[in-house]
Amino acid sequence: MSTKESNVPKDANEHCPGPESESAGKDDACAGCPNQQICATTAKGPDPERTEVLVGIKHKILILSGKGGVGKSTFTSQFAFALSSDEDLEVGVVDVDICGPSIPKIMGCENEQIHTSGKGWTPVYIQDNLSVMSIGFMLPSNDDAVIWRGPKKNGLIKQFLKDVDWCDESRPLDFLLFDTPPGTSDEHLSIVQFLRESQITGAVLITTPQEVALQDVRKEIDFCRKAKIPILGVVENMAGFVCPNCHGESKIFYPTTGGAKSLCDELGIPLLGSIPLDPSIGKACDFGSSFVDTNPDSPATKAYQSIIKNIFSIIDPK
Template sequence: MAPSLEEPTMEEPTQVDFDAPLKAAPKLVAPEPEHCPGPESQAAGTADSCAGCPNQAICASAPKGPDPDIPLITARLASIKHKILVLSGKGGVGKSTFSTMLAHGFASNPSHTVGLMDTDICGPSIPKMMGVEDETIHVTAEGWEPVWVTENLGVMSVQFMLPNRDDAVIWRGAKKNGLIKKFLMDVVWDELDFLVVDTPPGTSDEHLSVNSYLKGAGVSGAVLVTTPQEVSLLDVRKEMDFCRKAGIRILGIVENMSGFVCPGCSHVSQIFKASTGGAKRLAEEEKIPFLGKVPLDPRIGQACDLGESFLEAWPDSPACEAIREVVRRVAVEVGFGGDVLGEGESS
């Protein structure tokens, strides 16, 4: 039996501060004012900006304190060793593609068990890239079972719950938050070495939810994905600011689509010129690790369309070696000891 997206209607989205665990938002009778502290804030209903607000009595009487589901989420995820967020400030930088390759890289060592969670509620693409878009979630007495791509690589996505793969998910923030909570609280991951969490672009609802719900369980850190041009780096700087304000460790930054690899001769041409020094200079300026450059190879897109692992299909390509090196460096940053790729090399 597959779970349904037809859940009871959830309330309107609310502002959430970084230190307050998310809970069901109270039903408001008017839009939140510009300087609203947020209905879940300890100052809700009593702050100076609350005076005269139609929601004042509602916010003042809303439950405060920790979300009672946080301990359940923490217990559910206690057996996952490393939880890695993949973030980008804007769309189109290949973040979801990189997430799949990172997961495949970790899972290339058969001694590892890896999970990949797609929190892009409105634009889930992970199931297609992993070749499991026609699968559905099964519910057992213990909870929701992830879809297993291989024996040691499982996936969870809202796509598995849609009647049609082209159906749009038109939800406000609170309902998105509720589904992410269920992903974390109800999915039976069991013991994992790595859980890769693919997030949508930006710094809003989904990111706040994941951060708030995972605080108790612990987040190893975030990998930021960008392309070389300054217009992409501008948004990555905002993502860095989000991580610092939210207390998320930045594991490093990856420059994706860094040059074009000719499939015939393997020559690398610069398509997106790094006019301001690219991700490497940004990493130096911000004093964060630079994890590497991944060139643009058309076979990566082909592998995603076919639901194949690019690392297995084209193991000798320059892009594949670059991805392997990024996987090694991410493993080092999260404190993983040993040979993460199972190639007989120490990372």
């Protein structure tokens, strides 16, 4: 299979005009595409209700993957904790997974509530330089399901951006991370639209080593290219397990086609790093704590630190 062919999702037509095109959802090539109605009804061009606060945020990074269960939320939370360990960096997290908001739990703030001020909603602060916004703060119970159609989701995402007081004028955000749901649907198109004029720094794509996950990541890569989102690189999560007793390594998710490295080599995308399985990561998420702080000597912590270093080599963090 050629590189060109591998970039085209199996559920989209080869001549897709891209979600930003004026003919998106209306072109003959869009016939039969599952995203046809979404693309056709999504407004094109800059959002007239955009606020200047988005321009003041230096880096807006999307955490993406076409596959569910590969660890997007886990990576987003621990990436945010690791960034905020530098007191000179201001970090925010937006939970865009409207129907499955897990960020409040894994960042230790699930019982918090959103407050309002003259500047709008105030995000929940986990520490002085780390804030979070999620629909999870608005639900009466953690067991309540969010059963919404696309337009209502899009409206809330817009509020998370334009109605939240993300930036103190004296200390604007350096990083705003977006934890997204699996796939390439309403939420992703909304983020692209709302951030178009203030610019997206790039996307970090999360995968696991096995081919069933890599297949969906190929679709996410194609989405980024069509939506003109820069790809910062790929993170391979759950890449092997090292026994703490015998120190032997096991491949839990076997890379039958070469894993993320093979994919990145094929498509010319940076491999930011591979994070091994560590049961302490799951424990940290259950307790809402920073894994990199509580397990400084873990190989997984070193992997997170290496990934941050690689991202900083691509973008200026400050």
